[in-house]
Amino acid sequence: MAQANTVRILDGSTFVVSEDTGDIEATPSEPTGLFSLDTRFLSRWVLTVNGERLNALSYDDLQYYEARFFLVPGMPTHYVDAKLSIIRERTVGGSFHEQVTILNHDEKAVDLEIRMDAGADFADLFQVKDEILNKKGETYAEAEADRLRLGYRRGNFRRETLISSSQTARYDRNGFTYSVHLEPNTQWSTDIDVHTVVLGPASEDLRMELRVPSRDQPSLQRGLEEWIAAAPKVNSECEHLARTYRRSLVDLAALRFSPLSLSGQTLPAAGLPWFMTMFGRDSILTCLQVMPFVPGLSRTTLCLLASLQGTRFDDFRDEDPGRILHELRAGETAAFEEQPHSPYYGSVDATPLFLVLLDEYERWTGDVALVRELEQEARAALKWIDNYADLVGNGYIWYERRNTDTGLENQCWKDSWDSISYRDGTLPPFPRATCEVQGYAYDAKVRAARMAREFWGDPAFAEQLEREAEQLKERFNRDWWVEDGQYFALALDPDGRKADVLSSNIGHLLWSGIVDQDRAGKLAEHLVGPRLFSGWGVRTLAEGEARYNPIGYHNGTIWPFDNSFIAWGLRRYGFVEEAATIADGILAAARYFDGRLPEAFGGYPRELTKFPVEYPTACSPQAWSTGAPMLLLRTMLGIEPHGGHLAVEPRLPIGMGRIEVLDIPGRWGRVDAFARGRLNLHQLSG
Numbered sequence: 015m016a017q018a019n020t021v022r023i024l025d026g027s028t029f030v031v032s033e034d035t036g037d038i039e040a041t042p043s044e045p046t047g048l049f050s051l052d053t054r055f056l057s058r059w060v061l062t063v064n065g066e067r068l069n070a071l072s073y074d075d076l077q078y079y080e081a082r083f084f085l086v087p088g089m090p091t092h093y094v095d096a097k098l099s100i101i102r103e104r105t106v107g108g109s110f111h112e113q114v115t116i117l118n119h120d121e122k123a124v125d126l127e128i129r130m131d132a133g134a135d136f137a138d139l140f141q142v143k144d145e146i147l148n149k150k151g152e153t154y155a156e157a158e159a160d161r162l163r164l165g166y167r168r169g170n171f172r173r174e175t176l177i178s179s180s181q182t183a184r185y186d187r188n189g190f191t192y193s194v195h196l197e198p199n200t201q202w203s204t205d206i207d208v209h210t211v212v213l214g215p216a217s218e219d220l221r222m223e224l225r226v227p228s229r230d231q232p233s234l235q236r237g238l239e240e241w242i243a244a245a246p247k248v249n250s251e252c253e254h255l256a257r258t259y260r261r262s263l264v265d266l267a268a269l270r271f272s273p274l275s276l277s278g279q280t281l282p283a284a285g286l287p288w289f290m291t292m293f294g295r296d297s298i299l300t301c302l303q304v305m306p307f308v309p310g311l312s313r314t315t316l317c318l319l320a321s322l323q324g325t326r327f328d329d330f331r332d333e334d335p336g337r338i339l340h341e342l343r344a345g346e347t348a349a350f351e352e353q354p355h356s357p358y359y360g361s362v363d364a365t366p367l368f369l370v371l372l373d374e375y376e377r378w379t380g381d382v383a384l385v386r387e388l389e390q391e392a393r394a395a396l397k398w399i400d401n402y403a404d405l406v407g408n409g410y411i412w413y414e415r416r417n418t419d420t421g422l423e424n425q426c427w428k429d430s431w432d433s434i435s436y437r438d439g440t441l442p443p444f445p446r447a448t449c450e451v452q453g454y455a456y457d458a459k460v461r462a463a464r465m466a467r468e469f470w471g472d473p474a475f476a477e478q479l480e481r482e483a484e485q486l487k488e489r490f491n492r493d494w495w496v497e498d499g500q501y502f503a504l505a506l507d508p509d510g511r512k513a514d515v516l517s518s519n520i521g522h523l524l525w526s527g528i529v530d531q532d533r534a535g536k537l538a539e540h541l542v543g544p545r546l547f548s549g550w551g552v553r554t555l556a557e558g559e560a561r562y563n564p565i566g567y568h569n570g571t572i573w574p575f576d577n578s579f580i581a582w583g584l585r586r587y588g589f590v591e592e593a594a595t596i597a598d599g600i601l602a603a604a605r606y607f608d609g610r611l612p613e614a615f616g617g618y619p620r621e622l623t624k625f626p627v628e629y630p631t632a633c634s635p636q637a638w639s640t641g642a643p644m645l646l647l648r649t650m651l652g653i654e655p656h657g658g659h660l661a662v663e664p665r666l667p668i669g670m671g672r673i674e675v676l677d678i679p680g681r682w683g684r685v686d687a688f689a690r691g692r693l694n695l696h697q698l699s700g
Contacts, residue, residue, distance in 0.1 A: 020046065025079045025106045025234065026271045027051050027283065027290050028210065034070045036083040036102040036112075037061060042137065042147035045287040048110050048175075049139065050210040052291065052345030055164075055175045058133035061102065061114065063087050063126055068100055078268035079234045080105045098124070105231045110208035118196040126196060130206070131189040134175045136166035138345040140353055143288055151346075155187040162190055171349050172213035180205040212344075241267045245307050246678050248647065251671030252691075254605045255643075261609030262643045265635035266304065270311075281315040282641075285613060285633030292342045294319060294364030295427060296637055298371045303578060303641030305378050306648050306678050312375040313384060319368055320391040324359050324398075329416035332360040332425075336398030338368045340422070353420055360422045361429075362403060362413040363451050365395045366458035373461035376469075377655045380681030385469045396462055396479070399455050405445045406508055409489055411455055414445035426451060427576075428519075428554065432561060433568035434505050437514045439560030442507035449502050450519045452490050453526030459483035460527070491530045500536040502529075516540060516556035518573075521580025524587050531587070538589040541580060542596065549620025550603045551577045552596060557617075564617035564627075571614040571629055574600050575638035578645040585649045590665040597646040598667035604643065611639040651675060651687050658682055664689030 022031050028050040032038045040047040040057035048056035061068060068085040075081045081104045086096040097120040103113040118124055134153075141147050151168025161178040162185045181204035183190040194202050211219050241263070248259040271283035271292060282304075283289065284296040297319075301312040324337035331354045332340075340361035348356040369392055376385045385392075405412040415421035422429050426448040434448065435441055459479045467476035494502045496514045503512035504519055520537045523529050529537065540546055545556040548564075551572035555562050563570045577600050584593040603626040604611050613636040616627035633639075647653075651673065652663030659682050666673065670691030677684040 021073055021075055021081050021083075022286060023075060023079055023081050023104065023106050024268050024286055024290070025108065026269075026280070028106050028108055028110070029286055029290060030056075030104065030106055030110065031287060032059070034073050034083070035061075035068050035085055036073075036081070036104060037068075040135070040137075042135075042142060042145055045139075045142055047137075048106075048208065048210070049287070049290070050108075051212060052139045052343050052348070053173050053210075054137040054139070054142065055134055055173065055210045056110070056132065056208065057135040057137065058131055060131040061085075061100070062129045062131075063098065063100065063116070065127070065129075071099075077235070077238065078264060079107055079238075080231060098126075105234065107230060107234045109210055111230070112206045112208070113203060114206065115201055115203040116194065116196065117201045118198060121198050123195065123197050126192075126194045128192040128194055129189060130191075132162060132164070132177055133188065134164040134166070136173050136346075138347045139288065140343075140345065140347045150350075157185040157187055159185075161185065162187075168346065168350070170215045171346055172217070174211040174213060176207075176209040176211060178207050238264065238267055247674075247676040249672075249674040249676070252601075252669075252673070254609070255601055255647075255670070255673070258601060258604045258609040258611075258643045259647065262611075262640045263307070265610060265640045266300075266308065266637070269635060269637050269640065279314045281311055281318060282637040285636030285639075287633070289633060289636075291344070292318065292339075294339045294341070295361050295367060298364060298367045299575065299579075300637040300641045301371055302367075302374060303575070303638060303645040305374060306653055306675075306680075307644050309375065309378050309679060312371060313379075313381065316368070316372055316375065316384065316388065319364075320388050322357055323391050323394060328359075330354050331356070331358050332416055332421055334359070334398055334402040336365065336394035336396075336402065338364040338395065340364060340425070354417055358421075360413075360415060360417070360425050362411050362425045362448075363427060363454055365398050365403070366411070366451070366454040368392075369395055369458035369462050370454065373465055376465070378680045380658075382469055385465050389465075389470050392462060392465065396459070399458065400482075406447075408510075409486060410447045410506070411451045412445040412447045412508075428568035430567045432566075433554075434513055435515060435559075435561050436511075437560065442505065442511070442513050445508055446505050446513075448505045448519065449490075449494055450522035450526070452486065452494070453523045453528040456483050456486050456490070456528040457526040459486070487528050487530070490528055491533065495533070500533075501540050502537070515559045515561075516545060518546065518552045518554050518576050518580060521552060521576070521583050524583030525579045526583070527586065529587070534587040534589070538584055538587070538592045541584065542592045547596070547599070548572060548617050550599045550615070550626050552580050553617040565629060567614070567629070570617040572603075572617050572626075573614045573639075574603075574611040574642035578642040578649070581649045582645055585652065585665075590652075593649055594665055594667040597650050598670070600642060600646060610635055611642055612636065613639055647673075647675065651689050653678065653687055655680060655682075660685050660687070662687040662689075666691030 030048050031046045038059040047054040066087040071084045073083045083102040085100040099117045101115040105111045154165045156163040164175040166173050250256045269283045270280035272280050282300040284293040297315045301315050324333040337359045339357040341355050342357040343355035347353040403411040413425040460483045463476040463479035466472045503514050504517045505513035546552050555569045561569045581593040581596040606625050612634045613632035614629040654661050673689045675687045
């Protein structure tokens with residue numbers, strides 16, 4: 015949830031959300047504080063000078079991992095003749111570091127009592143999200159001679175916050191205090207370190223045992239510079255495109271997440287503040303989006319998903335053999351099975367998408383060894399599609415949660431409770447089958463057939479998969495077509511009745527290739543037509559449908575990630591103008607968000623609002639929104655791997671100008687792509 019006047023900094027699974035003064039005063043319902051691995055390690059962090067609270071002159075979130083706050087004591091009326099100023103410089107790099115500097119601008123010496131109130135409620139992120147802080151363990155605070163230890167203990171689940179300072183401080187259970195004498199025009203500073211400790215059953219620090227690094231500011235800066243240097247360079251006459259690309263690259267670096275089991279290897283977390291962890295669907299789709307720019311993320315993602323693939327039937331976790339996880343959490347509620355996320359498997363698209371990513375990764379990198387290494391996991395995923403996902407017995411993927419207490423009702427990407435409806439607005443019964451998932455299954459089988467033939471040495475299995483894919487395509491085009499609307503239904507109910515609304519999901523069908531060629535043109539017309547296309551992007555649900563709401567989470571908002579795959583799908587079927595139209599709208603919207611596309615924004619017509627209206631509780635940054643500009647770049651330039659070389663067939667929006675993408679990595683080494691957009695009438699006349 016975005017809060018007014020908040021400052022966010024993050025590094026992987028660790029992030030801080032504070033007020034614009036740098037203070038933290040968390041309530042059970044606000045995602046403010048220092049969080050790591052789904053636990054809040056600081057819920058109170060308040061700086062005072064001589065008992066006075068501080069006010070912000072300005073703040074600067076310099077990089078994703080650091081912020082600087084410029085403060086003065088007292089109320090704003092004191093600003094004119096404030097004799098003291100305070101600078102707080104904060105860095106997050108696995109743990110938390112803050113430097114506090116006090117400057118005396120007076121001609122007289124001053125004696126100061128500088129106090130930092132500190133506390134930790136060790137709230138689980140789910141408890142914060144649900145606004146229920148119900149701790150069943152014991153919190154403790156121990157003031158030692160050289161540090162403050164805050165802790166929480168519940169059985170073998172133990173978390174601690176260790177606070178120490180470079181300057182001598184007096185520690186108590188609620189914080190620490192400095193007594194400082196400052197001569198005229200001098201300054202004083204201290205470095206404060208806050209370490210988040212994850213303790214195992216034998217009181218060992220699991221982060222140290224698994225060599226999870228805590229990084230300082232220079233190493234964070236060096237790591238970011240190396241990340242940017244390794245990625246392709248984008249130069250463009252359209253300045254906001256280059257800025258948006260760089261912002262996406264930096265945000266993607268910020269969202270790199272290293273689970274405790276990976277010892278420093280990273281994959282994309284889903285988004286700040288609620289989803290700084292691994293999500294099967296989100297991580298896979300993000301990897302697909304950014305493949306031409308940072309293909310290495312895909313390998314880590316595939317390996318971890320394979321290692322956590324379902325092996326049994328578990329109703330609590332919605333687990334089946336071969337199923338790919340939906341969400342993995344490390345907090346208290348998951349540890350004590352108050353939530354099923356250890357991991358939770360309640361998604362029906364992550365499993366076919368796993369196969370899609372494995373094939374796409376090999377097509378880009380030539381990493382045949384990984385395709386062979388994950389053969390059994392890939393076969394298990396295919397078996398899940400055929401044997402366990404078909405709850406009705408008609409050859410489609412269906413979902414119905416078995417965990418009725420905490421499991422997800424809708425297990426597709428539109429996972430809010432009211433996202434699937436009939437044209438009259440009523441909701442269908444369960445099980446449900448959504449259209450885009452059938453497309454993913456088709457694509458997965460086509461791609462798995464290639465892997466079976468070329469890498470697994472099983473041509474008979476390849477032929478079987480190709481037959482099954484073709485049969486699925488034929489059935490789908492027959493059963494899902496809405497004749498009076500000339501589009502595919504959003505979903506089917508168990509009786510075969512269509513959820514016959516017009517939705518953005520039809521664009522995913524183009525991306526997967528399941529649509530018959532003679533029907534693709536109608537879908538393209540809808541996708542850039544006035545009911546779905548707002549001028550900024552394609553709405554999740556078409557204007558005029560019963561549940562349409564321009565700020566309804568999945569019922570009328572615009573999702574940048576959704577649009578990036580829709581544009582890619584249009585391009586696949588040869589609708590280059592329509593793909594360029596969508597790319598142009600989304601990239602134009604990015605200008606209003608300083609290059610950082612939010613999770614979603616309002617579906618209002620562009621001519622009505624004149625600017626994109628942000629969805630009120632959107633995650634930012636969010637991984638697959640961060641990846642959207644990269645996939646749009648791929649789509650506009652027509653970048654596709656073909657064997658050992660990279661094909662480039664650009665078609666840019668009118669007025670986009672020249673684009674260069676330099677040093678695109680892949681099995682071909684590093685190559686460049688160039689494109690020039692067509693001029694608009696204003697440019698021609700000028």
